[in-house]
Amino acid sequence: MTAKVRIGIIGTGGIARAHVAAYRKLPFVEIVAVADVIAGKAKEFAEREGLTEAAAYDSHTELLAAELDGVSICTPNVSHHRTTVDSLRAGKQVLLEKPMSVTLEEAIEMVQTAKETGSMLTIGFQPRYDPNMKRLQDIVQSGRLGNVYYVETGGGRRRGMPGGTFISKALAGAGAMADIGCYSLDMALNTLGYPRPVSVSAFTSNHFGTNPQYHPEASRFEVEDFGVAMVRFENELVLQFKISWAMHMDSLGSTLFLGTDAGLKVTPAGSGPWSGVWDGAVGSMTLFHDDFGGHTSTAVPLIGHSLNLFDEKVRDFAEAVRDGRPAPIPGEQILIQQAIIDGVLRSSELRREVGIELP
Known part of the structure; x- marks a missing residue:
């Protein structure tokens, strides 16, 4: 045995x-x-x-x-x-x-x-183990979209702020960016084959976490509850990244892949105030393309599964x-998103675009 x-x-x-x-x-x-x-x-x-x-x-x-x-x-x-x-x-x-x-x-x-x-x-x-994530990657890497030049990813909870160690800068390092933003980055970057970033311009805030009306631990809330960034990559690709633990809005929108031949819109699964972020499964995929002399959209069939x-x-x-x-x-891949999150925090603090250097 x-x-x-x-x-x-x-x-x-x-x-x-x-x-x-x-x-x-x-x-x-x-x-x-x-x-x-x-x-x-x-x-x-x-x-x-x-x-x-x-x-x-x-x-x-x-x-x-x-x-x-x-x-x-x-x-x-x-x-x-x-x-x-x-x-x-x-x-x-x-x-x-x-x-x-x-x-x-x-x-x-x-x-x-x-x-x-x-x-x-x-x-x-x-989330990588959802077979629909693999289908998404296959579509993008097949060349069906042509040259992908712009990606928009992220998500937002109307109310979904954790407490405890998650809101301590000394213990967590970052807030929404590290907690749920890392899922959004992995979803987009893995689909693209983890291209190398070169610069980022970002803004972060914590208007909700530091307000006792919205968070019971507001007095010790030290991290960001919202962030947005524009990331440039080596291959002339740009990525808009946005994330929120709390906001006065129902959604920050779908994940978008814009290519020279077609575009792909992807929504996360789930519902309720803690949903709307890429910590779970795919909800829908729609391909936008031109055929028969006009604008066409095709719903991409999702793969049914019962996987945990x-x-x-x-x-x-x-x-x-x-x-x-x-x-x-592998850690080598996730190192790239850590570099982006590090750049987001530096850019927000300095209020300007910053470079990203990787070994």
């Missing part, structure tokens, strides 16, 4: 519970360790989740000394860099929850460490560990 893939979970907040649930559905995986920096929290988590065979530690370094094949990193954003680098250097394969890091410099070191050690670093963007996208993300990582495959969503 083949030995099971031995997994450790670092960080025991809400997202860690989703990882446990997903791993439990995989008969070839065993959760053998959990860790949290708050004394006793890992032990409480293991007991609550019924992980009777899992060792509990009060630091990730103790966990990494155990016999493990891979780890899920489910800590606050500020801890992503240190726990990832330490895990890679300990020879563990890493599934890291988004966003990748707080700063661009941290992301660069994480990617470099993965290359130096030969350990896998994959970032958790479960989060479970698919965890399964793909676990199978990659088992089979020795490369990272399903």
